[in-house]
Amino acid sequence: MTHSELDQCTYQAHGNYESSYKHVGQPYVRKDALEKVTGQARYAFDLEMPGMLYAKTLHSPHARAKIVRIDKSKAEALLGVKAVVCGEDCDTRVGLYMQDKLAIATCETRYQGEVVAAVAATTEAIAERAVSLIEVEYEVLEPVRNLDDALAAKILVHENIAEIKHVEGVFFPQPESNIASLNRSLKGDPDAGFADADLVLENKFTLPAVAHVPLETHVAIVAADPFTDRIRIWSSAQSPFALRQLMAWSFNVKESDIEVHVPYVGGAFGGKAGIHLEPLIAILSRASGGAPVKLRMTREQEFNYLPTRAGMRGKIKTGVKKDGTIVASDIVYDWDSGAYADYGVNVGKTAVYGGLGPYDIDNAAIVSNTVYTNKVFSTAYRGFGHLETLWTVERQMDILSQKLGIDPYEFRMKNILRPGATTISGELVTESTGSPSDCLSAVVKEIGWTGRKSEEDRKREWKTGKIRGKGFAMIQKAPAMPPSTATAVILQMAGDGHIKMMIGAIDYGQGALTAMAQIVAQELDIPMEMVEVVTETNTQTNPYDWNTVASKYTFMGGNATIQACGKMLDQMKDIAGQALHCAPEFLTHGGGYIYNVHRPDRRVAYKDMSLGYAYPDGNGIGGPLIAHGICMADGLTNLDPKTGAGSPALAWTFGAHAVDIEVDVESGNITVLKVASAFDIGQVINERMVYGQVVGGVMQGIGSAILEGYKFSPDNVLMNPSFTDNKIPTMKDMPVEVVPIYIENPQLNGPYGARGVAEHTMISIPSAIGNALYDALGINYYHLPLTPENVALGIISGEKDIY
């Protein structure tokens, strides 16, 4: 397909999608649906074990304090208490990319909510009572409150930043500062570009930290044998293999000593990637003689103790010519990552190649600082920084078009990435990279964009008390992963011809189990009912997968599955060739049989080969059918530390949202009437599940746009630590209409041409709503969320720029 423009744009809306494949692209109901809706699915939260103990934790009430004294004696004396641990009982360091965290705070606490002690007891109630009996004396210290405090570096969150063990050459902690990593990228000569510009516009955009809010809170059970290195874990985790590796690093034991089981997971959104509760529970289990210990988080602990999406400030300077050509861009992203780096530094790093927007700009520079403050720390969150960076870029694009007097659609189309252009990292855009312009054209057409409202239109509508506005914004995201990321799958055929498949990834809602089953059904040409993807993933039996993150599993798992199916077909052809006295090259497959292409009646059923083929005289050949497939990321490289040049992206998924909103000019309430969302996903694997991703992502994006955000007191104590004041959207906040649009320009190395689409659906919803708000009101808002209060007070102020 060529890159079509607005008037030639073609797309398939929900319900009208037609796939050219028998199984791939078909709207199958999720494989796990029945088990989940009938309540039979087992989650880590449900698990109970013989001899199991229950843990509870004590949290610091202060953002930054010295721990002067801890007295555990009263807690230890309580009947039923098996262990009480605090920082001085262990020195277990924890970290993904930087080992900057202790499993339990020792000497100093770095955020309100950090764990300072924990108890294991025979019941949760006893553990809770024991926690209340632990006495802690603090010396309260002045906290590093925000980005400005942090960058001033008068107080250091980590005194020893230069000594923190980290992934070298990828992350760059700055000595004597609060900068956990400074990453940069550079293309062309920005200074020369700005000198050539007719207009240079500088702006600052900000947004607060938000919570993931999975339905199932974090929970894990750990049994850690005090006499050997063996640690067994059952956890609500995204990535069993990454968890195994990180636990091994933390406890200085062999990876093979760690065993991780992950049953069904009740949502994660990035918040259960990496390692969280497991080290703390392992310490408790060892201290309790190796009994399995269960720790489950309350919703309040999710907000206070467990990581968030970082707050962010984007400072952007753009140089443009009068005709709308962007000649230079200079962006600084500062991430308020809280007390620890966790995944936050990788979000920061990703911004230097994903944070320019899908535009062809010859001269561009990005600096991204992941900054320590005394707040709850940050981690991965759906979008991995792109919602934040595109809040900066796509609002700036809109404001630039206002200043230039050019239609925002025309302005974007003039600068959009097209084949032949290069990204800021130097990747060449080709016909198979995906088309951002197809996506933009599709959504702009869908909402009936005819240009911005005039001031007269606004005045006329104002009198009715409600003003409509339309806006749109671009989306881009590629998986953020090490260049050598790998995954593997195993297929085994049972005696009845059914396939039992094992994967290393976790289906925590995204639909991997169903998508992989469809690919097996497609490749082997068998009914979907004959494929089962095993649902409890564990490191003992399942094949390796790096991490279930980055919206890359359909791509990588899909390729691995196609390969495995090919190997299984080869095995069957080999056996059938012997059975039918025929060379394998004359054999093909279909309908559960291997058959001779010239004599289709000469055939062998899969099931007759599944456990080995038996001749009529009873003699057997072949053997149980087992095949594996792998996918290794190909052609990726680390980035040059100075220029960010390299090949970071397995595949870019581009997209666009357009929204039609109505604003109540007195209350500031925004009603989202319509969202049109287009993604160039190459090939739909399951239309029903893509639609689910779109609607879910749009809703989560609306949360970031108009509602969500952590609020801190001047002492950096979280002021909205529960659902009472930390809200997420409800059914009533859903847009009136969501129109998904699937663009299918195939990715040459993707399964059937497919690219990932999961996180993407959330990205840029805030940007599109911010742009629509300008269309409605003629006011530019620079800070999220666009709550009724912020919108209304902006209107009342009479200002045209609301920071």
Place this chain on the structure above:
Amino acid sequence: MLSQFDYVKPLVLDEALDVLSRDTDTYILAGGTDLLIMLRHELINARHILDIKAIPELKVFSYVEGKGLEIGANVVVNKLIESEVVRDNYKALHDAASCLASYQLRNRATLVGNICNASPGADLPPALLIYNATVKIASKDGVRTVPLKEFFTGVKKTQLTKHELVVSVFLPEPGQDDDSCYLRQTRLKGHDLSTVGVACRIDKNGKACIGINAVAITPLRLTALEDELNAKGITEESILWAADEIKNHIRPISDVRSSKEYRLHMAGVLFKRCMMQLMDKEA
């Protein structure tokens, strides 16, 4: 939850009053939607929990034409929503009940609990205040009745002593040609506490009554503003005047839910919208 308590569920009111007279640190459980949060967040240390759900006298929900409506302490909020009497005679209460929390919570939460919890932002009090609700309070020493307006004494404080419980709330008959409504601002369209909520009533004599929440230490009835407005007569002009004037009658604070500025602004907007809605219906 650290509280360790005994649990009593009497079948008659006298026994409940006995318990209250005996044990001063007793917490009353009706719907439990506020009590459980206080227990879970360790805001209280309860030694005794008195479950009043089985007491028949407290289930009263009776309307006597010409006199009014009595709502017992066990009546849950969804019952108000389903009641034709409430819908036809006390519209603001119907509106307020309909937006309180979520459907599931309204199946448990009681009207009396909503006033006893005495949150400044509670949804039901503005609607009750404009109907001159009275509160029937019982103890071992007898029964007393106080106007709801005097019942609230501060944030989460009422004039109820530890030995007393609220038996019911009484709403006098409004009569013909009486109309009211309740509007509130929230942070999202789904289930939320109110940022500001305003109840307005125009009674059979054409006089306006105004109740409001989340703008002072207790829910308020704005009688001084009512007097000024009623003296001017209710017109579009006087409503706009009062919508601007309302800010001089309330003392909101800035908190995690809203700034003072936005509460002042929305008090005027919601008041205006309530009154215009009533005027439009009349016309």
